[in-house]
Amino acid sequence: xxxxxxxxxxxxxxxxxxxxxxxxxxxxxxxxxxxxxxxxxxxxxxxxxxxxxxxxxxxxxxxxxxxxxxxxxxxxxxxxxxxxxxxxxxxxxxxxxxxxxxxxxxxxxxxxxxxxxxxxxxxxxxxxxxxxxxxxxxxxxxxxxxxxxxxxxxxxxxxxxxxxxxxxxxxxxxxxxxxxxxxxxxxxxxxxxxxxxxxxxxxxxxxxxxxxxxxxxxxxxxxxxxxxxxxxxxxxxxxxxxxxxxxxxxxxxxxxxxxxxxxxxxxxxxxxxxxxxxxxxxxxxxxxxxxxxxxxxxxxxxxxxxxxxxxxxxxxxxxxxxxxxxxxxxxxxxxxxxxxxxxxxxxxxxxxxxxxxxx
Amino acid sequence: xxxxxxxxxxxxxxxxxxxxxxxxxxxxxxxxxxxxxxxxxxxxxxxxxxxxxxxxxxxxxxxxxxxxxxxxxxxxxxxxxxxxxxxxxxxxxxxxxxxxxxxxxxxxxxxxxxxxxxxxxxxxxxxxxxxxxxxxxxxxxxxxxxxxxxxxxxxxxxxxxxxxxxxxxxxxxxxxxxxxxxxxxxxxxxxxxxxxxxxxxxxxxxxxxxxxxxxxxxxxxxxxxxxxxxxxxxxxxxxxxxxxxxxxxxxxxxxxxxxxxxxxxxxxxxxxxxxxxxxxxxxxxxxxxxxxxxxxxxxxxxxxxxxxxxxxxxxxxxxxxxxxxxxxxxxxxxxxxxxxxxxxxxxxxxxxxxxxxxx
DNA sequence: CTGAAAGCGCTTACAG
DNA sequence: CTGAAAGCGCTTACAG
Numbered sequence: 001x002x003x004x005x006x007x008x009x010x011x012x013x014x015x016x017x018x019x020x021x022x023x024x025x026x027x028x029x030x031x032x033x034x035x036x037x038x039x040x041x042x043x044x045x046x047x048x049x050x051x052x053x054x055x056x057x058x059x060x061x062x063x064x065x066x067x068x069x070x071x072x073x074x075x076x077x078x079x080x081x082x083x084x085x086x087x088x089x090x091x092x093x094x095x096x097x098x099x100x101x102x103x104x105x106x107x108x109x110x111x112x113x114x115x116x117x118x119x120x121x122x123x124x125x126x127x128x129x130x131x132x133x134x135x136x137x138x139x140x141x142x143x144x145x146x147x148x149x150x151x152x153x154x155x156x157x158x159x160x161x162x163x164x165x166x167x168x169x170x171x172x173x174x175x176x177x178x179x180x181x182x183x184x185x186x187x188x189x190x191x192x193x194x195x196x197x198x199x200x201x202x203x204x205x206x207x208x209x210x211x212x213x214x215x216x217x218x219x220x221x222x223x224x225x226x227x228x229x230x231x232x233x234x235x236x237x238x239x240x241x242x243x244x245x246x247x248x249x250x251x252x253x254x255x256x257x258x259x260x261x262x263x264x265x266x267x268x269x270x271x272x273x274x275x276x277x278x279x280x281x282x283x284x285x286x287x288x289x290x291x292x293x294x295x296x297x298x299x300x301x302x303x304x305x306x307x308x309x310x311x312x313x314x315x316x317x318x319x320x321x322x323x324x325x326x327x328x329x330x331x332x333x334x335x336x337x338x339x340x341x342x343x344x345x346x347x348x349x350x351x352x353x354x355x356x357x358x359x
Numbered sequence: 360x361x362x363x364x365x366x367x368x369x370x371x372x373x374x375x376x377x378x379x380x381x382x383x384x385x386x387x388x389x390x391x392x393x394x395x396x397x398x399x400x401x402x403x404x405x406x407x408x409x410x411x412x413x414x415x416x417x418x419x420x421x422x423x424x425x426x427x428x429x430x431x432x433x434x435x436x437x438x439x440x441x442x443x444x445x446x447x448x449x450x451x452x453x454x455x456x457x458x459x460x461x462x463x464x465x466x467x468x469x470x471x472x473x474x475x476x477x478x479x480x481x482x483x484x485x486x487x488x489x490x491x492x493x494x495x496x497x498x499x500x501x502x503x504x505x506x507x508x509x510x511x512x513x514x515x516x517x518x519x520x521x522x523x524x525x526x527x528x529x530x531x532x533x534x535x536x537x538x539x540x541x542x543x544x545x546x547x548x549x550x551x552x553x554x555x556x557x558x559x560x561x562x563x564x565x566x567x568x569x570x571x572x573x574x575x576x577x578x579x580x581x582x583x584x585x586x587x588x589x590x591x592x593x594x595x596x597x598x599x600x601x602x603x604x605x606x607x608x609x610x611x612x613x614x615x616x617x618x619x620x621x622x623x624x625x626x627x628x629x630x631x632x633x634x635x636x637x638x639x640x641x642x643x644x645x646x647x648x649x650x651x652x653x654x655x656x657x658x659x660x661x662x663x664x665x666x667x668x669x670x671x672x673x674x675x676x677x678x679x680x681x682x683x684x685x686x687x688x689x690x691x692x693x694x695x696x697x698x699x700x701x702x703x704x705x706x707x708x709x710x711x712x713x714x715x716x717x718x
Numbered sequence: 719c720t721g722a723a724a725g726c727g728c729t730t731a732c733a734g
Numbered sequence: 735c736t737g738a739a740a741g742c743g744c745t746t747a748c749a750g
Contacts, residue, residue: 010507012743023721028745036719053505058481060743063419064726070482073462078450079650084443091437091464095475100482103432103462105450116454122417123429123459146412148369236654265654272656291438295595295624297631297656308438371727382737387729395735419727423742721750726743734737 011052020048031056068126071318074104074116076133076156080262081290082307083131086154089311090129097319099126110136117144127318131155134203138164150321154314157204169321169330171314175205175287178303178336179212182257182285185301185338187220189345191255191283195228195246197267198239199259206259209287213257228253236266243270254282255344261286261293264300268343283344287336298342305336370411379407390415427485430677433463433475435492435515439621440649441666442490445513448670449488456678458485469495476503486677490514493562497523509680513673516563528680528689530673534564534646537662537695538571541616541644544660544697546579548704550614550642554587554605556626557598558618565618568646572616587612595625602629613641614703620645620652623659627702642703646695657701664695 013031017024022041029037030045037045048054062069073090075083091101102123104116113133120128121144128145131154138160145151151168158168179196186194196213199206210229217224227249232242239262246253258264264286268278276282279298286293286302293300317332372390376383381400388396389404396404407413421428432449434442450460461482463475472492479487480503487504490513497519504510510527517527538555545553555572558565569588576583586608591601598621605612617623623645627637635641638657645652645661652659676691 010743014743024744025722025746026720029720032745038719041719055505056481057483057743059418059483060422060726061745062726063422063728064743064745066726070461078443078447079440081438081440081443084437084440087462088437088464088466091462092466095463095471095478098478100478101462102429103446103450103460104454105447107447107451112454119454119457119459122415124416124418146414236650269654269656291595292651295599295628297628369727373727383728384730384738385736388736391729397735400735416727419742420729421742422744423727423729425742719750721748723748724746726745728742730740732737732739734735 010057011054012057013054016045016048016052016054019052020045062124068124069098070100070102070123070125071315071322072102072104072117072120072123072125072128074106074113074120074128074130076106076108076113076131078105078107081292082261082288082305085307086131086311086314089308089313090315091311092308093312093315094319097315099315099319106133108133110134110140114140114144117141121145121149125149127152127322129154129314129318130158132158134200137161138166142167150318152314152318152321154310155205159204166329169317169332171310171317171332171334173205173305173310174333174336175208176212176215178287178305178338179209179257180216181212181336181338182287182301182303183213183216184219185340186255186257186283186285186344187216189255189283192220192222193225193228193251193253193255194222195230195253195256196224197230197246197256197258197284198232198242198263199234200231203234209257209259225249232259232263234259234263236262236269239263239266240270240273241266243267243274247274255284256282257285259287261288261290261300261302264302264343265292265296268296268298268300279343279345285344289339293339294341296343301341301344302339303336304339305334310334369416370413371416372413375404375407375411375413378411379404421483427483428457429459429461429482429484430674430681431461431463431476431479431482431484431487433465433472433479433487433489435465435467435472435490437464437466440651441619441647441664444666445490445670445673448667448672449674450670451667452671452674453678456674458674458678465492467492469493469499473499473503476500480504480508484508486511486681488513488673488677489517491517493559496520497525501526509677511673511677511680513669514564518563525688528676528691530669530676530691530693532564532664532669533692533695534567535571535574537646537664537697538568538616539575540571540695540697541646541660541662542572542575543578544699544703545614545616545642545644546575548614548642551579551581552584552587552610552612552614553581554589554612554615555583556589556605556615556617556643557591557601557622558593559590562593568616568618584608591618591622591625593618593622595621595628598622598625599629599632600625602626602633606633614643615641616644618646620647620649620659620661623661623702624651624655627655627657627659638702638704644703648698652698653700655702660700660703661698662695663698664693669693 017027106113127150138158286300289304465472486509497517645659648663
């Protein structure tokens with residue numbers, strides 16, 4: 001009976017005021033813990049709220065205050081543990097700051113990204129964190145986000161056919177240095193013919209990692225052969241299927257810097273299917289340090305970037321962008337660290353071993 | 360300069376009306392594509408909107424219409440690919456229905472779940488989809504969600520020390536039958552001593568899976584030994600560390616039904632470290648069919664539950680709950696299907712092979 | 719310390 | 735087909 005009455009209509013601040021025999025203003029002040037209101041009045045009001053099951057309507061409050069308490073988070077691939085961890089970090093930090101996360105997952109589709117951004121914009125986000133879908137266009141994004149809402153682009157550069165001056169902040173990983181470290185590590189193990197395996201040349205992160213690879217080789221006086229650079233979709237299955245491309249020409253590489261962990265794990269599988277023992281006959285590095293990296297056979301040498309920490313960082317940057325007037329755009333490049341495991345050593349899960357892990 | 364002027368203030372429906380020299384009502388009708396408004400007027404208004412960069416404020420509209428266009432999604436472990444896929448499915452279906460997803464990730468903490476739910480409730484969700492954190496209490500959840508907002512609980516039962524009559528809908532997997540199928544499969548391979556490995560007895564999904572395991576054994580006339588039931592936190596690392604518990608007493612099990620894929624993958628690793636060849640000396644099954652399951656060494660026999668599809672289903676159920684008056688609570692149990700891979704066969708990735716994969 | 723009034727950006731009868 | 739008015743649930747000066 002009480003249940004029925006309670007569920008008839010949402011109880012509002014007005015109802016509480018009437019029940020407690022005070023004005024709406026007073027209830028509002030109680031809500032925001034103003035010292036102006038008499039402790040006794042305050043206690044009465046609070047008691048009424050509790051009894052009536054009042055829940056604050058922050059949406060209405062925000063409308064009146066011209067304020068927003070939500071941040072949109074648009075993710076290209078939530079199924080990838082790297083981005084899932086990132087999202088968890090974003091949500092954690094936003095929640096701690098009193099914000100709520102509006103999620104949009106695009107499944108790597110630029111069209112869906114467009115729809116998602118349009119819809120989210122109608123919910124008046126204080127800021128947007130966007131990990132762009134492949135092939136998304138900077139101009140299109142810029143147009144739908146508009147000039148009022150601060151945008152933080154994560155992980156991938158946002159570009160366009162026509163030149164665009166970025167009006168967004170950027171948070172990315174130090175891809176160049178990561179790939180440099182991985183290549184250097186393989187060189188230190190005695191490898192000379194080191195492939196760069198997987199990823200697409202259109203992706204900015206892939207391009208940057210290739211540069212790091214090339215620079216490390218150059219520093220060692222090595223000029224990479226064209227057939228050491230192998231493309232593949234950044235998935236385990238596609239990478240596995242591309243394994244043979246490493247061995248089409250003699251002399252074949254003895255090691256590979258993989259675009260990321262997913263690709264590296266696919267390559268591990270491909271090597272085994274070919275009768276090779278990874279970490280023994282052929283060395284492989286990854287990128288991201290997803291949970292599977294440490295549990296693969298053999299465990300994967302890779303670059304750790306702390307995706308959850310990146311998420312917290314992204315939230316902080318986005319909120320900063322929302323608070324200050326848009327001064328100038330901020331570019332942040334987060335460091336990555338090499339984690340050495342058996343996929344490049346010979347059952348020696350140590351850092352910077354100098355034993356030759358190649359053939 | 361134009362930039363500065365544009366970014367000064369958000370342009371509202373009022374601004375558009377003034378610019379187009381019509382009333383606000385007319386603009387509002389244009390927005391909702393009402394046939395009442397003259398095509399020419401309509402065109403003018405639309406053109407002004409475009410030029411002025413108007414973006415619809417759905418929050419304000421919802422307030423007026425006493426309507427909500429967001430659904431809260433609270434997830435206990437977003438880093439787990441199973442839940443990440445689920446979340447992607449939810450977001451996809453909600454987006455298609457014109458709703459937006461409010462994300463809350465709890466990292467398996469009941470306290471954080473409480474905070475997250477409270478915060479999300481203030482954003483007036485049309486419904487809540489909750490995958491409960493371990494140890495969360497039904498009464499507490501019920502109290503903070505209230506009677507107005509339909510709640511769909513996913514994956515785990517929500518219980519309490521005191522008896523509660525559920526006022527929420529439920530979507531879960533057919534855990535009992537899944538574990539039954541896995542056990543039956545191992546039996547068909549000739550195993551007689553089959554352990555149930557990992558998970559905690561407090562978790563409803565773990566309890567249900569244990570029942571399935573026990574029933575399948577019973578159907579084969581086998582009474583499980585107490586030391587065949589091994590607890591572990593549902594993570595790869597903890598599971599790996601528990602491997603030895605399988606072999607403390609003779610005769611030891613020759614196969615194990617693992618609580619889920621993470622646990623199974625940890626067990627695979629533990630077996631290898633012990634010098635055993637999984638799928639050869641010892642058979643293992645998982646649960647969930649996460650992407651790594653097919654890429655592990657050896658690939659994992661497991662139960663597939665289509666988490667993305669579950670997500671879409673959850674979204675549909677939640678929206679249904681939001682539309683109809685709360686009639687009675689709905690319980691939905693989604694089927695799972697056995698996927699046979701090498702971790703239970705001898706390099707025979709086929710369904711229902713009858714070859715003995717145990718020792 | 720509390721109340722009456724205006725307004726956030728929109729929608730919805732109600733007249734005309 | 736369009737305009738003037740009221741109101742969603744809240745906050746914020748402004749009086750008293």
